[in-house]
Amino acid sequence: MNPQTIVISILCGFAGIICIPILLAFARGFSLYTVVNECEAQVFTLFGKVIGTIDQAGLHFPVRKFGPRAVLVAFFGKKNTVSTALRQHYLRNQMVNSEEGTPMGVGIWYEMKVINPVDYLYINANPEGSLAANVASSTISTLSNLEMEKMLEDRHSLSRSVRKTVSPLSEKWGYQLGSVYIRKVAFTDRHMVENITEKVVKRLVQVTSAMKQDGENRVGLIKSETAYKVSQKMAEASAKRPEVVGETLNAIAKRDSEIMGAVMEVMETEKLLSSGAEVDVMPANASFIVQLGDHGHAGANPQPPALSAGPTRDTDPQRPYFRG
Numbered sequence: 001m002n003p004q005t006i007v008i009s010i011l012c013g014f015a016g017i018i019c020i021p022i023l024l025a026f027a028r029g030f031s032l033y034t035v036v037n038e039c040e041a042q043v044f045t046l047f048g049k050v051i052g053t054i055d056q057a058g059l060h061f062p063v064r065k066f067g068p069r070a071v072l073v074a075f076f077g078k079k080n081t082v083s084t085a086l087r088q089h090y091l092r093n094q095m096v097n098s099e100e101g102t103p104m105g106v107g108i109w110y111e112m113k114v115i116n117p118v119d120y121l122y123i124n125a126n127p128e129g130s131l132a133a134n135v136a137s138s139t140i141s142t143l144s145n146l147e148m149e150k151m152l153e154d155r156h157s158l159s160r161s162v163r164k165t166v167s168p169l170s171e172k173w174g175y176q177l178g179s180v181y182i183r184k185v186a187f188t189d190r191h192m193v194e195n196i197t198e199k200v201v202k203r204l205v206q207v208t209s210a211m212k213q214d215g216e217n218r219v220g221l222i223k224s225e226t227a228y229k230v231s232q233k234m235a236e237a238s239a240k241r242p243e244v245v246g247e248t249l250n251a252i253a254k255r256d257s258e259i260m261g262a263v264m265e266v267m268e269t270e271k272l273l274s275s276g277a278e279v280d281v282m283p284a285n286a287s288f289i290v291q292l293g294d295h296g297h298a299g300a301n302p303q304p305p306a307l308s309a310g311p312t313r314d315t316d317p318q319r320p321y322f323r324g
Helices: 003-029 062-066 067-078 115-120 127-143 148-153 155-172 191-253 257-275
Strands: 034-036 040-046 051-052 058-060 077-083 087-097 103-114 175-187
Touching: 034 040, 040 067, 040 115, 051 062, 051 067, 051 115, 062 067, 067 077, 077 115, 087 127, 087 257, 103 155, 127 155, 127 175, 148 155, 155 175, 191 257
Parallel strands: none
Antiparallel strands: 034 058, 040 051, 040 077, 087 103, 103 175
16 A cells, blocks of 8 residues: 555544544534433523423434524524433421420421423522422421421321422422422420430330339239139138048948948047047056046145045956046
8 A cells, every 4th residue: 555545544534533523513513413311401592582492312403403593592592401300409407386386497308300491491590499498488387386296296298288388389480399208307405305305214214113013913913813723722622631531431331330440449549649638547457446647747736546436347448548
């Protein structure tokens, strides 16, 4: 290849690299074409009047859409770019007074987006500031003179009331109000916060003591009911024992009377021994009865033995004489 051809090709390449951006900028400046991004709108004005709006994302040719007037926008008009993306704002410490006269600070979070770029640009000089002022004033008017309990608990319904009040004004200014939510309700007086904290602590202590006392009462009731049932069962068992013993003795007496007699003598002897009574044993062939046992007591006067009128004897010579 000829060296001159190579040099010319390189120069043409550099010229193209330099000239193409310049030509594109020149074409864009004369509104021969324009690029609209996502969530964006372009408003074209000529001699102070709006000639059209492009809000579809992509490559557009204003000359084709607006005619030759689009070329004059670069000299006698203006192209305004408006963002239509969703915007979020937060207003802090909006002062309101409750029905009890308590000063409170309220935080409002809200969303907005532009739905009419022309109205957004030319009807209101400061639409976002106006929206913030309207949201704040609507919040203050909605929440003022409400009960403190309702202000702290009914945030969802109050938020819907604020949005319903502000939405008609926002649509007139070219944007749409989205979600509105009362995020924070706080006390601004430190002394009042301390008093409320003290009351809450006392209430918690009271509730805890009541729960503890209720638990102790329930435990005591369970113990008393258990003791009552146990005593009832023990009484039933104690009452059942004589019945069982009586039935058993009756069965023994029916089978063998001698065994029954022996059992009764054993039981009588056990009762006598357990009572601690004194027992005097007499000889089997004694012909008189001697009074015994009194000489063993301290300070007692000895008495002469009492003689019987004649020889006496127990019917059973082997049974001792018992005296208690």
